Amino acid sequence: MIPVAWTGDPIWLADVLRAEGLKVIEHAGWRGRGHGDFRDLRGVMCHHTAGGGPDDWPVVQNGRPGLPGPLAQLVLERDGTFRVIAVGVAWHAGAGSHPGWPTDNANWHVIGIEGVNNGVGQVWPAAQMDAYRRGCAAILRRIGRPASDCVGHKEWSSEGKIDPSFDMVSFRAEVARLIAGGPPVPVENEIDAEAIVARAWIGARLTHGELPTADGIGRFARFANGSIYWHPDVRNGEATAVPAHLMETYAQYGYETGFLGYPTLRHTVVPGVGDIQAFEGGTLYRRYGHDGFPVRGVIGRRWAAEGHETGPLGWPISDEYDNGTGGLAQDFQKGRLQWDPSGVVKEMGRRSDAV
Ligand SMILES: [Zn+2]
Missing domain, CATH: 3.10.450 (Nuclear Transport Factor 2; Chain: A,)
Structure with missing residues (x-):
């Protein structure tokens, strides 16, 4: 496949991150936010916010005295969630240079990512670093650029910037591996794989393909004797079958949108007695011939x-x-x-x- 260079605003930003299996929050109005339009996209620049808390993003979106927002296209929260802030140019790069990028003029060519971190010793949680690497890889793959165009602000800057506080050399090596590995395996394969495991009991598939869950991230498929649920962050990205007997109780509690969330283990059958299955927010117990309840x-x-x-x-x-x-x-x-x-x-x- 020959990558296609992208010119103009990255209107695909949220979709590309989501397709990588990442959690995404699209901020209202992001498709209209920016200091004008991008020219050709040549890479991504990694930053840290220097704040470190859940309220860092408003500054990135709205700016600060003397510097109007947006100050980056993306904010990456500590739990690995990407906030999509702006589709257009943002003020994040400042003066600097990098081979293949226009000197002192990167804002019109480079997507800025602000990772939430105080920059003075706060750890980078594994979920955040994993999302950072995968997010950079997804964007670079989309714009047809190599991992060498994933650049730290501290590497670019001629103004003494020190962010991000992690090592860019090993980070880039991981991004290169992720770009080469291609996009994640399509989710229907996980549901198909679980359907094969459950083939002795789950019966005929009722849904064609699979359906998105209410969060827009997970997927599910219905079968004659149960359903199969998948979410990239649950059970290491493996799908899980729920038998019809427990689905009735799961339905009473709002399926995956209720406090139970997604199934986290395959169900257990206690022969002649009932079924048991663990979910994110509790475990369902249902005896045959009785109502089921969560504990x-x-x-x-x-x-x-x-x-x-x-x-x-x-x-x-x-x-x-x-x-x-x-x-x-x-x-x-x-x-x-x-x-x-x-x-x-x-x-x-x-x-x-x-x-
Ligand atoms: Zn920076």
């Missing part, structure tokens, strides 16, 4: 410590409910767990009359 949080940890459903309390027979005294309670086959801010109390043999 989570402090009550869930106490219950787990006593042996889960094989412990003295047995399976859950209610969700958590308000216990009327400022705390929460949950009923199990053989008793109740009460939680209040001072701890969890077990009450064997007692259950709410409501269930």
Whole structure:
């Protein structure tokens, strides 16, 4: 494949990052924000914000006294989320030079990324560095430029800039490897792979291909006897099947948009008794012939410590409910767990009359 050079504004910025499996927040109005239009794109420049907190991005978007925003096209949060701030030119490069780039004039040719970091010793979390490398690789691949056009502000600047605070040489080597590796494997392969693992029970595929989940990042596909969910950040990017029996309960709690989030483990069958499956925000338990319930949080940890459903309390027979005294309670086959801010109390043999 011969890369195609890109001239003009990178209107594809959010899509290219998302296709790389990265988390993206598109800021309202980003497609109209900038100090005029880009000329030909020749690379990316890495910065740190010198702030280090969750409120660094407004300065990048709005500017500061004497320097109107935008000050970069992208902000990279510490959890690896990219904020897409502007499609047009931003004031980030200042004076400097780099082979193949116009001296003292990079702002019209280079996409600026501001990584949230204080620059004076704050660590760069692994999720943020991973996203930084993948984001640079995705952009360079899109504009047909090599990893050598991934440049640190400190390398470019003739004005004494020191950002970013990580080593650019090893960073570039990783970016080069990612560019050469090509874009990530299409997500339908993960769902297809899980469908093969689950072929003994999951039945015929009902959806053609797969559908986007509400967050726009994950994907799912429906089958006769269950569904398969995929999200790049969950279960190391592997898809997970959820059987129809648990899907009914999952639906009651809002699927992946509810507190349960995405499935994090394959389900467990307790023969003749019921099904169990872990999700990001709790674990679903459903006995055959009964409603299912999630177990989570402090009550869930106490219950787990006593042996889960094989412990003295047995399976859950209610969700958590308000216990009327400022705390929460949950009923199990053989008793109740009460939680209040001072701890969890077990009450064997007692259950709410409501269930
Ligand atoms: Zn900088």
